[in-house]
Amino acid sequence: MRNIPKKHLIAFSLLLFITGNGFAQMLNFSNSKIICFDKKDRLVQKSVSVLKEEIEKKSSIELPVSNKWNKSNLPVIAIGIEGQLSGFPESVQEMIADMPATKNEGYKIAVDKQSNSVVIAGHDSRGVLYGVGKLLRKMELRSGEILVPEDLNISSSPAYPIRGHQLGYRPKTNAYDAWTPEQFDTYIRDLAIFGANSIEIMPPHTDDDFTSEHMKFPAIKMIAEQAKICDSYGMDVWMWYPNMGSDYTHPDSIKKELNERHEVFAAVKRLDHLFVPGGDPGDLEPDILFSWLEQEAKVLHQYHPNAKIWVSPQVFRPTQEWFDAFYGHVNNKYDWFGGVVFGPWIKTPIAEIRKIIGPDIPIRRYPDITHSLSCQYPIPGWDLAYAITLGRECINPRPTDEKMIHNAFDQLAQGSISYSEGSNDDVNKMVWSDQDWDPETPVIETLRDYARYLISPDYTEEVAQGIMTLEKNIQGSLLTNTAVLNTLYQWQEMEKSAPEDLKRNPRFQMGLLRACFDAYQYRRLIYETELENKALEILSSAEYMGSNNALNQATTTLIKAKTAPVYPELKYRCYDLADSLFNSIGAQLTIEKHGAMSGRGNFIDNIDLPLNNVMWLLDQFSVIEKISSEKNRLLAIEEILERTNPGPGGFYDNFGTPASWSRIKSDVNWLEDPGNLKSPRESFGVGLRGEEWVHEVNAKGFEGKSSPIAWMNQVTTLYDQPLEIVYENLDPKSSYTIRVAYTGRFRSRMKLMADEILVHDFLQTGIQPIYEFQVPQKAISDGEVIFRWTCGEGERGSQVSEIWLIKK
Structure with a gap:
């Protein structure tokens, strides 16, 4: 008997004998063989190899492969394309025919007791691979044992045609640059088993160094390997290719950029789509951008004639003029144009983009599933302690969040290819692929498949629930999260x-x-x-x-x-x-x-x-300590103790605390707007004196000029979306001063109104933290005031960390 903990043996024994109530009896296929009649379709043959190799890897059982279905009583795992099953037993053919119809890339899996078989029938070649993947996820593979659920009868087709992830081989990633081609092959296979049909790679020249100490191959060689691996699984190859040239109007600069494209496009065996971000990095004016894309397309089609170019309206400091020009070009319907990509730092909500562009122009989502703050979908209500320590790019399983983010907008796009920076978002990748396949899939089902197939079938429930608890760890206040x-x-x-x-x-x-x-x-x-x-x-x-x-x-x-x-x-x-x-x-x-x-x-x-x-x-x-007078030292200590005291009748708010967030006015909740394009979000980082990208406190020693920790937290609205904070129960006969701390990653020009009365005009933040202004008496005459911050056009957003409302 293998070395399995007693509690798992008990659970396993129950699983063998109990049926119904969600429990399925497991059938033993340890002495089975694989049957496939198809000898010509390379993807079907690849699917057979995947099944055989993964079973052997996890069970140490090498299943024989045959193209003949004999009449022995040994169980078989049969693989084929639906419509080409004439050699299968009639009972199998009838079972497959009676199941609901499938679409492109779909599959049917049927367990037939009469023929002692489990059958995978793909709608097409790709469908065979995804059927094999589903079977592997549901099997229990242990040393010396192959078990298949008796009730594994599935007819399934993907909801969306684009399902993938970005695997950039560059130094910025937290793991990918250390991988070998074999490791990429293993990982791409895992993603395919969870339903992915696309991988996005990167050229050697991006907003990053060309190499790192971890790289075992030059980037140009590795992307060739990645494309070859994807092609072997029949997966689409995308390439994220930012515009990093110095000038896209000068002939010499354009020639240099085109020569680079010739080298890159020639290096990859397969390239189905090119994604060129409008910015972040590589900001260009739309007229220049689309003129350049026209030239880039000609080079691309020399090597990959059917490839399309997709583009995103990503721009850090957008103006309406920029967007009008961009969407005007999108609606021109260039023959090389593939569609619009919706990703980070896009001001226009995806629902509005869907209305602006032609109905026949597809949208692909580019969700940031890899970052936790200063990103497209930050963790809502994140505790500052986690923001400081876990930071922006930690190991971050967020299964329930990712499903909600996916399902908020999935019907508006053709699917997604995620923005990933490494292995830290591994769970999130599998959740997104499963949701792109079927948005109705419960996340716990994905997590059970993840645990069963990728970790251990003996710890399926424990690991699945353990991942759920990791997500609960980072929700809400840490101090009270026992x-x-x-x-x-x-x-x-x-x-x-x-x-x-x-x-x-x-x-x-x-x-x-x-x-x-x-x-x-x-x-x-x-x-x-x-x-x-x-x-x-x-x-x-x-x-x-x-x-x-x-x-x-x-x-x-x-x-x-x-x-x-x-x-x-x-x-x-x-x-x-x-x-x-x-x-x-x-x-x-x-x-x-x-x-x-x-x-x-x-x-x-x-x-x-x-x-x-x-x-x-x-x-x-x-x-x-340098103050010579005891009296003055005591006064300075008193200032520390009373730093947050607004005085009698006053109000103090730190927008890193839930209590203060109750003052924030918003008509849109997180479930409707997880990207916070129309609603406030939490932000982190002091960002003073031009330090835009600050995510952690500098703690070498404890020395150095430091800020109150409250300045690390802000309430933020993006772009020109107003930030509104309400104060009630004021004394209408008194006067008030507002002291406000403007800290944060953005250095924006902000204006403050109180009930539509100007408190201060546009001022540049990021220079000093604290400002004081008299609140107009008329604004508080009814005992309530709504403070409203807005940014000028082209700014990145409004940020406020602390407010003192001081009664005179």
């Missing part, structure tokens, strides 16, 4: 009972790493919050114990986060798992040890970043 420790205990219990091969499985390790990391941050946040509160209590006694003594004791208390850390064993377990993931799949989770790029997946580097105001407080202490 379930984080339960998530840790569940993953640790799985690890204790797991066999060695499971413990070494990178996908299992990614889940375990996040469980450990999250629990460590939870314990640290509780600890460091208490340390700050104790330090402030000490400062409040400074008048009695002396300012210098109070400062010294407060300092000693604050730095206990370093001198007496909490739960260090969890941190070191994270380090071990990060090393293992680097060695197995090239995951680059630290800069120094694993060679990651800053801000690109190196969240382990952030594991001990402060979660309280320690850096700002210590900086303030160093200033106060």
